[in-house]
Amino acid sequence: MAKTIVSMLNVDKWYGENHIVKNMNLDISEGEFLTLLGPSGCGKTTMLRMVSGFEQPSAGTIKVENESVEKKEPYQRNVNTVFQNYALFPNMNVYDNVAYGLKIKKVPKAEIKKRVTEMLKLVQLEGFEKRRISQMSGGQKQRIALARALINHPKVLLLDEPLGALDLKLRKQMQIELKQLQKRLGITFVYVTHDQEEALTMSDRIAIINEGVMEQIDTPKNIYEHPKTRFVAEFIGESNIFDTVVKNILEDKVELAIAEGHIAVPRGEYTVGEKVTVSVRPEVMSFSRERISGFSVKGVVKDIIYVGNFVKMIVEMSNGQEIKITRFDSMELSDLGDVVYLNWPLEKGVVIRMEDSFEDTV
Amino acid sequence: MKKKNSEEKEKISIAKRISQIALCGPVTIWSVLFIYVPMALLLFMSFMTKGPLGIIKYEFTLENYKAIFDSVYFNVIKESVLVALITTVLSVLMGYPFAYFMAMKKKKISGILMILLMIPFWTNELVIVYSFVILLNNSGLVNTFLQVVGITKEPLSMLYNNFAVIAGMLYMLLPFAVLPMYSSIEKLDKGLLEASKDLGAGPVKTFFKITLPLTAPGIFAGVILVFIPTIGYYQITDMLGGGTQMMIGNLINNQFSISRNWPFGAALSMLLAVLILVMLFICQKIGGNLDDLAA
Ligand SMILES: Nc1ncnc2c1ncn2[C@@H]1O[C@H](COP(=O)(O)OP(=O)(O)OP(=O)(O)O)[C@@H](O)[C@H]1O
Ligand SMILES: [Mg+2]
Numbered sequence: 075m076a077k078t079i080v081s082m083l084n085v086d087k088w089y090g091e092n093h094i095v096k097n098m099n100l101d102i103s104e105g106e107f108l109t110l111l112g113p114s115g116c117g118k119t120t121m122l123r124m125v126s127g128f129e130q131p132s133a134g135t136i137k138v139e140n141e142s143v144e145k146k147e148p149y150q151r152n153v154n155t156v157f158q159n160y161a162l163f164p165n166m167n168v169y170d171n172v173a174y175g176l177k178i179k180k181v182p183k184a185e186i187k188k189r190v191t192e193m194l195k196l197v198q199l200e201g202f203e204k205r206r207i208s209q210m211s212g213g214q215k216q217r218i219a220l221a222r223a224l225i226n227h228p229k230v231l232l233l234d235e236p237l238g239a240l241d242l243k244l245r246k247q248m249q250i251e252l253k254q255l256q257k258r259l260g261i262t263f264v265y266v267t268h269d270q271e272e273a274l275t276m277s278d279r280i281a282i283i284n285e286g287v288m289e290q291i292d293t294p295k296n297i298y299e300h301p302k303t304r305f306v307a308e309f310i311g312e313s314n315i316f317d318t319v320v321k322n323i324l325e326d327k328v329e330l331a332i333a334e335g336h337i338a339v340p341r342g343e344y345t346v347g348e349k350v351t352v353s354v355r356p357e358v359m360s361f362s363r364e365r366i367s368g369f370s371v372k373g374v375v376k377d378i379i380y381v382g383n384f385v386k387m388i389v390e391m392s393n394g395q396e397i398k399i400t401r402f403d404s405m406e407l408s409d410l411g412d413v414v415y416l417n418w419p420l421e422k423g424v425v426i427r428m429e430d431s432f433e434d435t436v
Numbered sequence: 437m438k439k440k441n442s443e444e445k446e447k448i449s450i451a452k453r454i455s456q457i458a459l460c461g462p463v464t465i466w467s468v469l470f471i472y473v474p475m476a477l478l479l480f481m482s483f484m485t486k487g488p489l490g491i492i493k494y495e496f497t498l499e500n501y502k503a504i505f506d507s508v509y510f511n512v513i514k515e516s517v518l519v520a521l522i523t524t525v526l527s528v529l530m531g532y533p534f535a536y537f538m539a540m541k542k543k544k545i546s547g548i549l550m551i552l553l554m555i556p557f558w559t560n561e562l563v564i565v566y567s568f569v570i571l572l573n574n575s576g577l578v579n580t581f582l583q584v585v586g587i588t589k590e591p592l593s594m595l596y597n598n599f600a601v602i603a604g605m606l607y608m609l610l611p612f613a614v615l616p617m618y619s620s621i622e623k624l625d626k627g628l629l630e631a632s633k634d635l636g637a638g639p640v641k642t643f644f645k646i647t648l649p650l651t652a653p654g655i656f657a658g659v660i661l662v663f664i665p666t667i668g669y670y671q672i673t674d675m676l677g678g679g680t681q682m683m684i685g686n687l688i689n690n691q692f693s694i695s696r697n698w699p700f701g702a703a704l705s706m707l708l709a710v711l712i713l714v715m716l717f718i719c720q721k722i723g724g725n726l727d728d729l730a731a
Contacts, residue, residue, distance in 0.1 A: 128630055148633040161631035165649040174645075175635040226635065 076103040078140070079262050080125060080230055085134035087120055087286075094120050096286040098134070102230070102264060107256050109265045111273040112283035113309070118266040119158070121283070122232045125264065126155050139229060154223035158234040160215045162207045162222070168194070169203035171218055175226040193221040196255070213244045220252075230262045237272070249276055270310050274298065282306050304426050307353035314356065314397045320348045327368055327420060333393040335370030340420045351426040356386065356398040358422040361414040369417040373397060375408050389414060475709070482702035490696030500703035509687065509704075516683040517711065519598060520667040523605045524613075527662045528655060530606070531613035535654075538614075539621035550618075553611050561608070565675045568604050569595060596678030604672040609665060613658035620654025621647075656719040663715050668708060684708055 080102040087095035095117045102108050110118045123129040124136055127148035135142050143151055154175075162171050170177075172193055176186045194200050197217035202210070210218065216236055223231055236252075237245045253276045256263045267273055273280050274294045281291040282305070290302045301307035304315060316337055318330035323346065327338045330350055339352060373389035376396070380386075385404045389397045397416060401407055408414055482500050487493040503509060534553075538546045556564065571577050574591040582588045594600060624647065632642040670685030677683075684704060691701030 126634060128633075147638075148630070149636045149638055153634075155631075155634045157627060157631060159627060161625070161627040163628060163631070163646060165646070174632070174637075178635060178637045178641060222635065 076105060078102065079104040079138065080264070081137045082121075082124075082131075083135045083137070085121075085124065085131045085136060087117070087124065087129065088132045094286050095124075095131075098286075098288060100281060100288065100291070102262060104229075104262055105260050107253065107263045107265065107276060107278045109267060109273040109277040109280045110283055111267060111270060111280050111309075114268055116283045117286040118268075118283060119234055122155070122234055122264065122266055125230070126153050126232055127151050152229045154226050154228040154231055156216075156219045156223050156231065156233040156236045158236070158238060160219040162215055162218055164207050166207070167203065168199065168205050168207070168210070168218055171207065172221045172225055174222060179226075189225055193225045196224075197221045212239050213248065216240065216248065220255075224255075224259065224261070228261065230264060233263060233265045235266050235268070237267075245272075252276065274310070282309060284309070300424055301353055302426065304351055304353070307424065307426060312356050312398055312400075313353045314359065316352045316354070318350050318352060320344045320346050320350060322346070329368065332371065333395075334391070335372060337371060337423070338368035338420060339423050339425055342425070348427075353424045353426060354418050354422060356400040358418050359397065359399040359416060360418055361389070361399060361408060361416050363412075363414065365415050366417045368420075369415065371397075371416040373414060373416060375410050375412045375414060378404065378407060378410060380404075389416065478702045478705050481699055482706050484699045484702075486697050486699050490698065492698055497699075500700045503700055504703060504707060512682045512687050513684055513707070515598075515681075516667055516685070519602060519605075519683065520663055523602050523609065523666045524659050524663045526602070527606055527610050527613040528617075528658055531610055531658060532617055532655070535614045535617035536621050538618055539624075546618075553614055556608055556611060561671065564607065565604060565672060568600065568607070568676055572600055572603070595676065596680050598677070598681060600676040600678075601673050601681055601683075604676045605666050605669060608669075608672065609662045612661040612665070616657035616661065617651065617654040620651040620657075624650055652722075656722070660716060660719055664712050667711060684711075 078101045080100075082098045082100040085095060085098040086093070098121065110121060112118055120129060124131050125138070125143075127143065127146060127150075130144070135144065137143065138151060138153060163174065166174070169190055172190045173186050176189060181189075190203075191200070194203065197220055199214060199217055199221070202214070207215065207218070216239075219236070233252075237248050240248060249272055252263075265273075265276065274297075277294055279291060279293055280297050282289040282297065284305045290297060290306045292300075297306060297310055301310060301313070307313040307315060316330070316332050318332050318337065320328060321331040321336060322329035323341075323344060325341075327340060328342065328344050329336050329338050330352065337352060339350075344350070371391065373391040375387060376390040377388040378385060379388070381400075384400050384402050385407060387399045387401070387407045389399065391397060399407070399416075481492065483496050483498070485493040485495040485497045485499070504513070534549075538549045538553075541549070569576075572594040573579070574593065574595075576595075578594065579588075579591040583591065594603075628646055628650070629642055632646045633639075637645065667683075668685045670683060670689050673681050673683045673686055684707070688701050688704045688708065691697045691704060695701075
């Protein structure tokens with residue numbers, strides 16, 4: 075296990091009456107690409123600002139390199155930020171923007187020149203030294219902001235939705251570039267986004283935040299395949315969620331009652347009458363014309379939607395809940411109005427127990 | 437069909453032109469009648485000869501402009517420029533911190549400060565000048581206080597000199613310096629200050645490298661708004677300078693009212709206009725390329 079470079083210990087943040095960050099515990103390892111993912115207003119920016127020093131936690135400790143940073147001003151912390159709106163200095167050209175941090179540290183001129191040139195090469199902006207900021211495009215500004223931060227060799231780079239302002243194509247391209255850059259430089263990235271796809275493709279680990287609470291922190295694969303809370307299951311990718319009550323404990327499986335009918339999960343430690351939530355991804359859902367043992371989920375095909383590279387079928391259950399099933403080919407789907415029975419391989423149903431949402435997820 | 441279209445277009449363009457004339461006409465007429473025509477008259481007059489008893493003789497001469505360089509007048513001009521410059525510099529030095537403070541406060545507080553700042557505008561100029569006299573004279577409040585506390589033994593002569601003139605002008609013109617500076621500081625993207633700190637610059641470096649350059653347009657606007665009235669002001673100079681201090685404004689006033697030497701007064705007016713233009717030019721030169729930064 076790599077050594078921890080940033081840690082939050084029981085951090086709380088209040089703005090007046092509003093509890094924005096709630097008892098946050100988070101360890102970030104050296105060299106990792108960690109993404110803070112959550113809906114708008116959940117406190118991601120606030121968390122970054124506490125690490126960079128622009129906000130003070132109301133309670134708890136933040137450590138960078140095992141040292142509490144409580145008493146350190148932003149300019150004394152070995153942390154740099156790529157701001158959401160870039161915050162490039164309009165009174166300086168590209169070169170001076172990138173050189174800013176080094177000039178402040180009184181690095182000799184010749185070395186500044188060498189490093190700025192290197193840095194501009196790294197972000198593919200050679201030859202733009204003399205340009206004004208107002209003459210640069212969104213993607214170029216984003217790279218300048220990145221270069222301006224990276225040139226200081228920070229231990230940790232905080233990026234607050236750095237690709238938010240870019241169009242989809244440029245965004246995808248920059249995602250790859252950023253990830254490669256991070257790997258090459260070995261700098262710890264703490265990356266904020268509310269785009270789940272971006273988080274899944276770029277991160278080593280994702281921390282899912284909801285209303286100031288960390289719901290789950292894990293690798294993209296684990297987050298996707300084993301969401302620990304209902305919120306995570308619904309926020310990352312698409313999920314079909316079943317609220318159930320344990321009905322029968324059989325030899326090879328456990329039967330769970332839903333509104334009308336029942337579903338099944340592999341054996342585990344359940345007690346009859348216990349409330350259990352099960353999440354099933356649309357792509358692992360199957361359907362058949364006849365009832366399959368263990369499952370009794372009946373519905374009517376209500377809609378078939380083409381979503382580019384896959385097709386989505388919506389099945390409405392008798393209680394009105396809509397179940398999504400996806401396939402790459404519409405041939406594998408049923409026709410509108412058909413009555414179908416839903417099922418899935420037992421082990422693909424992810425069980426979210428109520429107490430899990432309160433469990434310490436670190 | 438086509439014809440109709442073009443007719444319609446013509447109609448629109450006529451309507452457009454009429455509205456343009458309606459919008460800009462009054463101002464244009466006003467400035468031509470009351471600014472450009474008088475200026476042209478002054479320019480013309482400044483090349484004429486002074487006749488007896490204040491009559492203007494319509495003979496071309498350069499004497500009026502030569503007289504400006506007469507040491508008596510030249511000193512007045514030098515002094516005026518100096519007083520105006522000092523007032524301008526002081527108003528920026530005093531006004532900037534105030535504007536900064538105001539811009540960083542919540543809207544409610546800055547609103548109150550703004551009203552306080554405007555008080556000189558609500559008060560009659562004479563009242564202000566007389567209160568300065570009461571405050572600053574030899575047995576006035578300030579001197580009494582200084583002597584009672586024991587800082588000075590003799591009363592300091594604070595009235596009827598440049599000190600009083602500058603103090604008075606500062607009081608009158610400080611709002612003109614503060615307002616444009618306030619607006620440019622308020623517009624400044626505070627995220628840039630955070631970015632600077634994030635990159636390792638402390639508050640002082642951040643101020644000189646980011647805040648000051650980006651609010652320079654406001655400073656230059658303040659400089660222009662203070663310098664122009666100061667160099668021409670004569671009421672304050674008259675009353676607080678007690679007639680001992682002459683400024684260009686007084687000199688011009690005297691030429692037109694007492695000496696009745698209108699051509700010389702006109703020449704001095706032209707000089708004043710030139711001084712102001714020079715100042716505008718300097719500000720534009722330094723500040724011009726900063727203009728696009730404020731946005
Ligand atoms: N200075 C502040 N004063 C009061 N409330 C604030 C302040 N800054 C943020 N908040 C509140 O804290 C909450 C979290 O804000 P934050 O900016 O951290 O959200 P976020 O997760 O970054 O959202 P987004 O994805 O929209 O950027 C919001 O409800 C916001 O209104
Ligand atoms: Mg944010």
